[in-house]
Amino acid sequence: MHMVGRTLLPKTVILQLSNRNLCKSGVAHQHHKVVIVGGGSAGASLASKLTRFLDGYNVAVIEPSDSLKTMSGRGKGGKTRVKAKTRPSRARLQFPVGRVHRLLRKGNYAERISAGAPVYLAAILEHLAAEVLELAGNAARDNKETRIIARHLQLAIRNYEELNKLLGGVTIAQGGVLPNIQSVLLPKKTDKVHYYQPLWTLVGAGICPFKDSVIPMSKAIPESVHWIRDAVSAIDPEKSKLHLKSGKQVTYDQLVLALGMELRFDLIPGAVTALNTDPRVCSNYSPIYVEKTFSAYQSFKGGRAIFTLPVGPIKCAGAPQKVMYLFDDYLRKKGQRQSAEILYFTALPTMFSVAKYSDSLAAICRERGIHFNLQHHLIEVNSAKGEVTVENLQTKEPRTLQYDLLHITPPMAVSPVLKDTPKLTKPSAANYVDVNPATLRHTHYPNVWAIGDCSSLPTSKTTAAVASQLPVLCKNLESVLAGGTGNAKQYDGYTACPLITGYNRGILAEFDYTMKPLETLPIDQSKERYVHYWLKTTVMPLLYVHWMLKGLWSGPKYVRKILHLGFSK
Numbered sequence: 001m002h003m004v005g006r007t008l009l010p011k012t013v014i015l016q017l018s019n020r021n022l023c024k025s026g027v028a029h030q031h032h033k034v035v036i037v038g039g040g041s042a043g044a045s046l047a048s049k050l051t052r053f054l055d056g057y058n059v060a061v062i063e064p065s066d067s068l069k070t071m072s073g074r075g076k077g078g079k080t081r082v083k084a085k086t087r088p089s090r091a092r093l094q095f096p097v098g099r100v101h102r103l104l105r106k107g108n109y110a111e112r113i114s115a116g117a118p119v120y121l122a123a124i125l126e127h128l129a130a131e132v133l134e135l136a137g138n139a140a141r142d143n144k145e146t147r148i149i150a151r152h153l154q155l156a157i158r159n160y161e162e163l164n165k166l167l168g169g170v171t172i173a174q175g176g177v178l179p180n181i182q183s184v185l186l187p188k189k190t191d192k193v194h195y196y197q198p199l200w201t202l203v204g205a206g207i208c209p210f211k212d213s214v215i216p217m218s219k220a221i222p223e224s225v226h227w228i229r230d231a232v233s234a235i236d237p238e239k240s241k242l243h244l245k246s247g248k249q250v251t252y253d254q255l256v257l258a259l260g261m262e263l264r265f266d267l268i269p270g271a272v273t274a275l276n277t278d279p280r281v282c283s284n285y286s287p288i289y290v291e292k293t294f295s296a297y298q299s300f301k302g303g304r305a306i307f308t309l310p311v312g313p314i315k316c317a318g319a320p321q322k323v324m325y326l327f328d329d330y331l332r333k334k335g336q337r338q339s340a341e342i343l344y345f346t347a348l349p350t351m352f353s354v355a356k357y358s359d360s361l362a363a364i365c366r367e368r369g370i371h372f373n374l375q376h377h378l379i380e381v382n383s384a385k386g387e388v389t390v391e392n393l394q395t396k397e398p399r400t401l402q403y404d405l406l407h408i409t410p411p412m413a414v415s416p417v418l419k420d421t422p423k424l425t426k427p428s429a430a431n432y433v434d435v436n437p438a439t440l441r442h443t444h445y446p447n448v449w450a451i452g453d454c455s456s457l458p459t460s461k462t463t464a465a466v467a468s469q470l471p472v473l474c475k476n477l478e479s480v481l482a483g484g485t486g487n488a489k490q491y492d493g494y495t496a497c498p499l500i501t502g503y504n505r506g507i508l509a510e511f512d513y514t515m516k517p518l519e520t521l522p523i524d525q526s527k528e529r530y531v532h533y534w535l536k537t538t539v540m541p542l543l544y545v546h547w548m549l550k551g552l553w554s555g556p557k558y559v560r561k562i563l564h565l566g567f568s569k
Contacts, residue, residue, distance in 0.1 A: 030060075030248065030249070030250050030251070031058075031250070031251045031252070032058045032059065032060040032250065032251075032252050032253075033054075033057045033058040033059065033252070033253050033254065033481070034050065034054065034057060034058070034059045034060070034252065034253065034254045034255075034256065034477070034481075035059075035060045035061075035062065035242065035250060035252040035254070035255050035256070036050075036059070036060070036061045036062070036256045036258055037061075037062045037232060037235075037242070037255065037256070037257050037258060037259055038061075038062070038063065038257065038258035038259040038260055038452075038454070039061055039062075039063025039194065039217065039220070039221060039258075040194070040195075040258065040260045040452070040453075041196075041197070041260075041452065041463050041466050041544075041548075042258035042260070042451045042452030042453070042466045042469075043061060043063060043256075043258035043451075043452075044061075044063075044194060044217075044220040044221055044549055045466065045467070045470055045548050045549055045551060046256060046258060046451060046470060046473065046474070046551075047059065047061050047221055047222055047551075048221075048222055048549060048550050048551030049470050049471075049474050049551030050474060050477070050551075051222050051551065052551050053474040053475075053477075053478050054474075054477070054478060054481065057481065060250065060252075061221065062230075062232055062242070062250070063192070063217070063221070192216075192217035192218075193214050193215065193216060193217060194214075194215045194216070194217050194219075194220035195213055195214060195215070195287060196213045196214075196215060196541060196544055196545070197213065197315075197316075197463075198316065198462075198463055198536075198540065198541075198544075199212060199213040199541060200213060200284045200285070200287075200290045200319075201284055201319055201322045201323060201326070201500060202500075202536075202537060203284070203290050203291065203293075203294075204282070204284040204290050204291075204293030204294055204323055204326075205293070205294060205297070205323070205326040205327075205330065205500075205503070206294040206297065206298075206330075207503070207537065208537075210287070210290065210291055212541075213287075215545065215549070219545075219549070220549050230244045230245060230246050230248065231244060231245035231246075232244060232245075232417055233245045233417070234417065234420065234421070235255075235417060235418075235421045235424065237255075237421065237423055237424060237442075237445045237448055238423075239251075240252050240253070240255070240447060242255075252447070253447060253481075254447050254448075254449070254477060254480065254481070255447060255448045255449065256448075256449045256450070256451060256473065256477070257418070257424070257433050257448065257449070257450040257451075257454055257455075258450070258451050258452050258454065259414070259415040259417070259418060259453075259454040260315075260415070260452060260453045260454055261313075261314070261315050261412040261413065261414070261453040261454065261461070262412060262413050262414065262415055262416070263285055263286060263410045263412060264410055264411045264412060264413050265283070265286075265408065265410040267410070267411045268310075268378055268379065268380065268381060268408065268410070268411070269379075269380045269381070270380055270381035270382055270383060271378075271381050271408055271410070273381075273383060274381040274383035274406070274408075275288075275289050275292075275408065277383060278383040278386075278406075279292065279295060279296065279299060280296055280299070280300075280386070280403065280404060280405050280406060281296070281381070281383060281406045281407075281408065282295075282296045282405075282406070282407055282408075283407060283408045283409065283410065284319060284322075284323050284407070285315075285319070285409060285410055286410075293323060293407065296405050296407075297327055297330050297405075300331070300336070300340070300404060300405050301339075301404075302336065302339030302340060302404070303339075303340065303341070303402075303403075303404030303405075304340075304341045304342075304343065304401065304402060304403055304404050304405075305324075305327060305340055305341070305342050305343070305403070305404060305405040305406075305407075306343050306344075306345065306388060306401065306403045306405070306406050306407070307320055307321070307323060307324040307327075307342070307343070307344045307345070307406075307407045307409075308320065308344075308345045308346075308377065308378040308390070308406075308407070308408055308409055309321075309344075309345070309346040309347055309348065309377075309409050310347055310377050310378065310409055310410065310411040310412075311347040311377050311393070311411065312347075312411055312412065312413075312430055313412065313429075313430050313432070313461060314409060314410075314411075314412045314461070315412065315453050315461040315462070316460070316461065316462050316497065317348075317352075317353070317460060317461075317497070318352070318497040318498075318499045318509070319409070320344075320346070320407070320409040321344070321351070321361065321499060322499060322500045322501075323407050324342060324344055324370065324407070325364070325368075325370075325499075325500065325501040325502060326500060326502065326503065327342070327405070327407075328342055328368050328370060328502075329501075329502040329503050330503070333503070341371070342368075342369070342370045342371065343370075343371050343372075343373065343401070344365070344370060344371070344372040344373065345373045345376040345377065345378060345390050346372065346373070346374060346375075346376065346377075347375060347376065347377040347393060348374065348375070349374055349375055350374065351365070351372060351374075352509065353460065353511075353515060354509060354511045354515050354516070354517060355515075356517050356526050357499070357507060357509040357517075357526055359526075360507055360526040360527070360528075361499070361507075364501055364528070373390075375392065375393040375394055376390045376391065376392055376393065376399075377390065377391055377393060378390055378408065379391045379398065381406070381408070385402075386402055386403055386404070387400055387401065387402055387403065388400070388401055388403055388406060389401075413430070413431075414430075414431050414432055414433075414454055415454065418431070418432075418433065418454065419431065423444065423445075424442065424445070424448065425456075426443075426456045429456035429458075432450075432454055432455055432456040433448075433450035433454050433455050433456060434456050435449065435450045435455050435456055435457065437456075437457050437458060437491065437493065437513065438490045438491055439472070439476050439486060439487055439489075439490065439491070440455065440457070440469060440472055440473045440476065440491060441476060441486055446480075446486070447480075449473055449476075449477065451466060451469050451470070451473050452465070452466045452469065457469075457491070457493070458493070458513065459493040459494075459495045459512070459513060460495040460497060461495075462495050462496060462497055463544065463548075464494070464495050464496035464497070464510075464555065465493075465494065465495035465496075467548055467553055467554055467555040468491065468492075468494040468495070468554065468555035468557070469491055470548075470551070470554055471489060471554040471555075472489045472490065472491040475488040475489035476488050476489055492512045492513060493511075493512040493513030493514075494510070494511075494512045494518060494555060494557070495510075495511065495512070496508065496509060496510045496511075496556075497509040498532055498535060498536035498540065499532075500532075500533060500536055500537075501528050502528070502533075503533075504530055504533055505528040505529060505530055505532070505533050506528065506529070506532040506533045506536060507525060507526055507527065507528055507529070507532055508520075508521070508525040508532040508535065508536075509525070509526075510525065518560075518568075519560075520556045520559055520560040520563060521563060522563050522564060
């Protein structure tokens with residue numbers, strides 16, 4: 001599905017759901033010692049780490065179905081998809097079967113379309129074949145079949161009046177085209193996927209292929225975990241219960257929320273349409289659109305390039321700048337920089353939340369002729385005219401600009417299931433899960449915890465932050481399960497953002513709750529260096545796949561102490 005929007009009820013995968021029984025109402029019910037909701041970076045890494053900390057405990061993970069589907073749910077322009085009621089409209093092709101039938105019966109189609117008859121006939125026959133196969137695929141799905149057989153083709157033609165008139169006398173034999181079309185039209189039995197999203201900055205710049213960011217879920221979650229597909233429809237923290245779409249219920253002793261953030265392109269009028277139809281518009285934040293970015297780089301022939309950062313918390317707030325610096329460097333390597341005007345619109349009052357790095361980034365922009373506009377945000381995209389409207393957050397004054405390349409960073413929000421459970425969230429923190437910033441434990445429900453992007457922790461939402469939160473949550477959860485207070489370990493707000501500023505350099509921002517630098521290397525990390533680029537492109541992906549997802553990486557704290565001879569946090 002090539003659309004991004006809001007999913008009201010995301011599909012989920014429930015992992016290691018045992019101890020099944022029926023409650024008094026007859027609803028299937030399962031109980032687990034610890035339930036993790038979410039299987040992204042936070043959930044998957046936590047699942048692995050908990051298997052090491054809590055050996056012998058019954059742990060379950062509820063994982064939103066593949067990220068692509070989680071972020072989809074609306075058609076182009078943000079309109080909700082509605083299941084079609086008639087067979088022809090269910091096949092997504094719009095083909096004038098009746099008109100072609102009449103032309104063929106009269107035998108005068110060549111006269112009507114002149115010398116283009118052979119080409120036209122070939123085109124309509126190809127389109128007609130696609131229509132038939134689409135309907136046959138629907139017939140196979142309706143019959144819960146995993147492959148198309150000749151019978152499905154016959155049913156498709158027979159049940160569609162116009163097609164039956166045209167092809168009713170055709171004999172359909174098995175073999176031939178069937179093995180090929182069924183691989184295209186029918187759902188494939190593939191593993192669920194897990195994305196290493198920090199790599200999408202590199203994908204968007206053409207540094208590495210998208211497939212390098214895709215990890216089979218079977219490698220992200222511990223092997224001992226079994227999956228059951230379902231959807232979480234509601235959370236009842238008062239009763240320690242999760243309601244599933246299927247009608248099943250899951251109860252827990254301890255609940256960990258690791259739901260991440262939801263991309264809301266649909267909150268910007270015209271953004272979804274532009275992303276789906278305009279090759280000049282891209283976004284590194286979505287698996288659907290990230291590969292458009294490098295294509296937009298390559299197609300750029302000069303003019304104005306616009307990069308945006310929205311109002312509100314987002315994951316990896318440095319990413320909107322990374323794509324911009326890489327674009328600038330790309331143009332310089334191609335000798336095209338003089339023909340481009342690069343504009344950056346950020347809702348923030350500074351270029352970065354930590355003054356040291358903000359000053360460095362502002363200096364880079366001035367040196368390269370990048371015009372940055374603070375406290376501005378994107379409010380509308382008009383792809384038909386190639387225009388965007390941005391608003392000054394202080395004066396509320398709108399400004400309309402032409403674009404020749406546009407990178408959109410979408411507004412982000414909590415999962416709908418959290419929005420529907422206000423008792424769990426904190427209004428002053430954009431309705432993210434209200435947890436103690438030191439212990440990660442909920443401020444009202446002592447058996448609820450949160451980690452990663454969905455939490456109200458006042459720090460940048462990055463993979464590096466999650467890595468440092470993992471040991472804190474595990475230690476405190478272990479303490480509670482052992483009868484302790486749950487204050488065994490404290491989180492200091494450590495996070496990191498490797499800001500790539502070119503194809504061979506970058507700066508490495510590291511800091512904590514104090515918004516003061518907390519750097520690992522014994523050098524000034526606010527300076528552009530190759531080592532920062534190398535860490536981002538080579539070391540960090542390996543750390544994530546081979547260490548963090550296996551519960552073995554808890555951030556660079558001990559490395560930092562060694563490199564600073566013990567004189568560091």
